[in-house]
Amino acid sequence: MPERTMEAPHGGTGNDAPGAATPPVAVGPELARAFRDVLPADLVITDEVGRRSYECDGLTGFRQIPALVVLPRDADEVAACVRVCARHGVPFVARGAGTGLSGGAMPVADGVVISLQKLRRILEIDVENRRAVLEPGVYNLEISKAAAPYGLYYAPDPSSQQVCTIGGNVAENSGGAHCLKYGFTTNHVLEMEVVLADGSVVTLGGPTGEQAGPDLRGLFIGSEGTLGICTKVTVRLLQTPETVRTVLADFPSIEAAGDTVGDIVDAAIIPAAVEMMDSLSMEASEAATGAGLTVDAPAALIIELDGPADEVEAEFSHLTAICERHGATRMHVPAEAEERQKVWKGRKAAFAAVGRISPDYIVQDGVVPRTRLAEVLTRIAEMGRDAGLRVANVFHAGDGNLHPLVLYSEAAGEHDAAEKLSTDIAELCVELGGSLSGEHGIGTDKACSMPRMFSSDDLAVMHRVRHAFDPDDRCNPGKVFPTPRLCGERPGPYRPHPLEEAGVIERL
Amino acid sequence: MTDTITPRSLDELRDAVIDRPGTIRIAGAGTAHDWAGTPEPADTVLDTTGLSGIVTHNPGDMTVEVWAGTPFGALQTDLGEHHQRVAVDPARAAEGATLGGLFATADAGPRSLQYGSLRDLVIGATIVLADGTVARSGGHVIKNVAGYDLTKLLHGAQGTLGVLARLVLRLHPTPQVTATVAASCERSAMAGLARRVADSPVEPTAVEWHAGRLLSLLEGSESGAEARARRLAEILGSDAAVLAPDDATQAWEAHAAAVRARSDDRAVFRFGVTPSELPRVLDALESATGVTASPRTGVATVALPADADVVATAHRRVAEAGGTSTLRQRPAGAALPAFGPAPASATVLRAVAASLDPDQRFGRGRLAPWLPLPDQTGQPTGVSA
Numbered sequence: 001m002p003e004r005t006m007e008a009p010h011g012g013t014g015n016d017a018p019g020a021a022t023p024p025v026a027v028g029p030e031l032a033r034a035f036r037d038v039l040p041a042d043l044v045i046t047d048e049v050g051r052r053s054y055e056c057d058g059l060t061g062f063r064q065i066p067a068l069v070v071l072p073r074d075a076d077e078v079a080a081c082v083r084v085c086a087r088h089g090v091p092f093v094a095r096g097a098g099t100g101l102s103g104g105a106m107p108v109a110d111g112v113v114i115s116l117q118k119l120r121r122i123l124e125i126d127v128e129n130r131r132a133v134l135e136p137g138v139y140n141l142e143i144s145k146a147a148a149p150y151g152l153y154y155a156p157d158p159s160s161q162q163v164c165t166i167g168g169n170v171a172e173n174s175g176g177a178h179c180l181k182y183g184f185t186t187n188h189v190l191e192m193e194v195v196l197a198d199g200s201v202v203t204l205g206g207p208t209g210e211q212a213g214p215d216l217r218g219l220f221i222g223s224e225g226t227l228g229i230c231t232k233v234t235v236r237l238l239q240t241p242e243t244v245r246t247v248l249a250d251f252p253s254i255e256a257a258g259d260t261v262g263d264i265v266d267a268a269i270i271p272a273a274v275e276m277m278d279s280l281s282m283e284a285s286e287a288a289t290g291a292g293l294t295v296d297a298p299a300a301l302i303i304e305l306d307g308p309a310d311e312v313e314a315e316f317s318h319l320t321a322i323c324e325r326h327g328a329t330r331m332h333v334p335a336e337a338e339e340r341q342k343v344w345k346g347r348k349a350a351f352a353a354v355g356r357i358s359p360d361y362i363v364q365d366g367v368v369p370r371t372r373l374a375e376v377l378t379r380i381a382e383m384g385r386d387a388g389l390r391v392a393n394v395f396h397a398g399d400g401n402l403h404p405l406v407l408y409s410e411a412a413g414e415h416d417a418a419e420k421l422s423t424d425i426a427e428l429c430v431e432l433g434g435s436l437s438g439e440h441g442i443g444t445d446k447a448c449s450m451p452r453m454f455s456s457d458d459l460a461v462m463h464r465v466r467h468a469f470d471p472d473d474r475c476n477p478g479k480v481f482p483t484p485r486l487c488g489e490r491p492g493p494y495r496p497h498p499l500e501e502a503g504v505i506e507r508l
Numbered sequence: 509m510t511d512t513i514t515p516r517s518l519d520e521l522r523d524a525v526i527d528r529p530g531t532i533r534i535a536g537a538g539t540a541h542d543w544a545g546t547p548e549p550a551d552t553v554l555d556t557t558g559l560s561g562i563v564t565h566n567p568g569d570m571t572v573e574v575w576a577g578t579p580f581g582a583l584q585t586d587l588g589e590h591h592q593r594v595a596v597d598p599a600r601a602a603e604g605a606t607l608g609g610l611f612a613t614a615d616a617g618p619r620s621l622q623y624g625s626l627r628d629l630v631i632g633a634t635i636v637l638a639d640g641t642v643a644r645s646g647g648h649v650i651k652n653v654a655g656y657d658l659t660k661l662l663h664g665a666q667g668t669l670g671v672l673a674r675l676v677l678r679l680h681p682t683p684q685v686t687a688t689v690a691a692s693c694e695r696s697a698m699a700g701l702a703r704r705v706a707d708s709p710v711e712p713t714a715v716e717w718h719a720g721r722l723l724s725l726l727e728g729s730e731s732g733a734e735a736r737a738r739r740l741a742e743i744l745g746s747d748a749a750v751l752a753p754d755d756a757t758q759a760w761e762a763h764a765a766a767v768r769a770r771s772d773d774r775a776v777f778r779f780g781v782t783p784s785e786l787p788r789v790l791d792a793l794e795s796a797t798g799v800t801a802s803p804r805t806g807v808a809t810v811a812l813p814a815d816a817d818v819v820a821t822a823h824r825r826v827a828e829a830g831g832t833s834t835l836r837q838r839p840a841g842a843a844l845p846a847f848g849p850a851p852a853s854a855t856v857l858r859a860v861a862a863s864l865d866p867d868q869r870f871g872r873g874r875l876a877p878w879l880p881l882p883d884q885t886g887q888p889t890g891v892s893a
Contacts, residue, residue, distance in 0.1 A: 126784075128703070128783065128784050129782045129783050129784050129806075130706070130804075131782075151707075172653060173653050173657075175651060179651065180650075183624075183628065184651070186657070186660075187624060187628050200852070200855070201852070202851070202852040202853040202855070202856060203851060203852065203853060204853055204856075206780060206830075206831060206832040207780060207781055207782040207785075207806060207830055207831055207832075208780030208781065208782070208805050208806045208831070208832070209616065209620055209625050209627075209628075209805065209807070210614075210616075210779065210780025210806075210807045210831075210832055210834075211614040211625075211627075211663065211664040211832065211834075212664070212832040212833060212834045212847055212848070213664055213665070213666075213854075213875055213878055213879075214661050214662065214663065214664050214665040214668075214669065214857060214860070215614070215627050215661065215663045215664055216660075216661070216856055216860075217660075218627055218657055218660030218661075218663065219656060219657055219658065219660045219661050222653050222656070222657055223656055239707070239709075241709075241711075242709035262568055265568065265570060265681075266567075268591060268682070268683070268684070268729075269681075270680070270681065307711055308710050308711050308728075308732070308736050309709070310731065310732045310735035310736050310739070311711075311728045311732035311733075311736065314729050314730075314731050314732050315729060315732075367651050367652055368649065369566060369569040369571070369648060369649055370568065370569050370570075371566060371568040371569050396651070399649070399650050399651040400649055400650075400651070401651045433647075433648050433649070434648070434649045434652075435647050435649050435651070435652040435653075435654045436654045437652070437653050438649075438651040438652060438653065439651065439653060440653075441653055442653070442654055442655065446654070450654070450655065453647070453654055453655070454645075454654075454655055455643075455644070457641050457643055458643045458644050458645065458655070459655075460643075461637065461641060461645075461658065461864070462645070462655055462656045462658060464863040464864060465656060465658065465661070465860060465863060465864070466656070467863060468856070468859040468860040468862065468863040468864075469856065469859065469860075480655065480656075
């Protein structure tokens, strides 16, 4: 499998930002010494084998070995490390679990990776105030596990939640299957402690939604590590809903399934989740999981309602009536939690399972207005036919977030065609009034498509704000914004992340 | 001499910003003209009420794009025809406040317990900067992580940093039924009672204490909301009852009236602390009257004597409890501190302001002293991050 090593921009040299470019810096032994002044020697990784294990995130086609990796143990040490970088004019990339799917944590050549994996303490589960105070390296699912004894949970649930960290969620503004009703990371983070590019520490947000002055918290969330490093997060916890009801419904066509979603919305029902799968993705998933999907159905919806029993029961009968009206050919209502988990497994395993029907694949993450789902799916099918490639579809139908899986064979030389089709699909979403990314982020992967969605003025204003936080482009340079150097390159093929191969995470 | 200009299109708005030299005070309906920092006299008042109406509304997508000068009440009425709403309920909407004004002042009402504030519902914006740059961020889809969420910067910016031209919002269905449970309750008992509401499974949209009662709002389907209201009344016991529709309307109207009250000798102070700190902070504000408090979010609105020392002490008390506070309506001409002690993040605020509006053309004084006035030489001060 060919490996392409990116020549990543460092300092300001690779960015098309106006203003001075900082000269390239040589990372030498004196930098390692400076880090050893603030950290124990074994937490400063200089050997190539050690550094290589940080060369990519979940988007494995982009790789770059960093000059150094440091493993601070608390917020003070993170700030000390950032100050060392500032003093030496060296760029840095903050890294959580490295499960991101857009190359947002890809290292910078001549730069430092600041790993937050040692900041893993849950500092507080505050039951009375329904909030949790966390270090950035805490795994998403650990929050809900720690809150569960009190009947509470943390709502955003990206499918990698077993292994992705809250700090990474903040950087990416992560969503999940249930964000249609419950929103994204930004709707659940109240307050954050942040280390800025110069090593100073500030608090953004407050203990309530009440704001004095602009929402700097909201700006920081989703900025993909380009504005600073979050070292402490306060999130809201929600009460576990009294009732959860789920239905798996098969439909005679994608259109019928899409119309069903429309009617649910029109009926003033906000499901906790509405997921759609097409026959190709169901074929793959059923082979892998035996979750009970009907492989010859053209489309299926998994719809989940949650809330107070009085509310959910009334809505659920309304919901199943809507499914019947649109010709649902089968409706499976799991009776127990265990059975419900099985249905969800069928959905969540779809990405990895596609490996059973194709040697290689690319995952896309575009968003369209929900009412244009049928149109975009038809266009994607046509584009796939024209490119001579199959595209499987698994997606969050409720909010129009598509995850088309472009299937191809690297061995058959289909990589470039697949890459082009994938990019074309993301850009089609923008053309239809949507977005390049619903939850995976722009990172390195989609930076070159940003001009399709935003004007040069829009991007320049974002750049101005970035420079207010980080005048020298030291925080995660080369991400989010298109750069000439980056956009001349193309990523290598998708390769499963080691954790994915081990069955620890899925891609949703 | 201050000149007022009322642009009626994006082009006119941009031209107004480019063509007018000097400082600009952005004004909507004027319902919060005396909130936050006292504005410096400006060369031009930019009246946004000419930028009014819905740009696009796709009911099936549950999103709407709206001109920032649109009166919020009118917007809700239009959306109501499609059984949809923007799920915020700030008290001053009834006075004709514009969407942009509510956004710029980070205003919110009781339903913020369930839905958050406008920062949680906005998904995109078009803004005009002091140099005439027109910039968009976000988009028309609810789920979108492409680029910085610049829109958030104008939420609570109080008319500094840039002018909002258009906002894109996510919508929610209008509930079929709204029911209110009222429980008699001294202020000292509100936290415990509210905790019982929160621990019940009824999922209230709002829980507010006002005038000796804890009000819980239940919204949902015809059968569901009423059943939940009855269930909650049962859980809370003999002092609680489901209010008749007219009584419920009156109770919430009295709550809103207290929040937007104006008086000749009192100023309205709004703050947020962790819910467990709320009773202590309220108790410490001894001269507070007209209290409305949300014991589950930790946000409260009170009236204080229009005295600089009293207000400064209140700000300090909130800051000591780790919270945030802003002064709202006040008697004309009263010189009162708008904010508490500047947080460390004020350095970021100053740096962002210096990058977007280096000459502080917009809303000068509104965020003072956190964003200090430019010094005598015309240069903004304290811009280093």
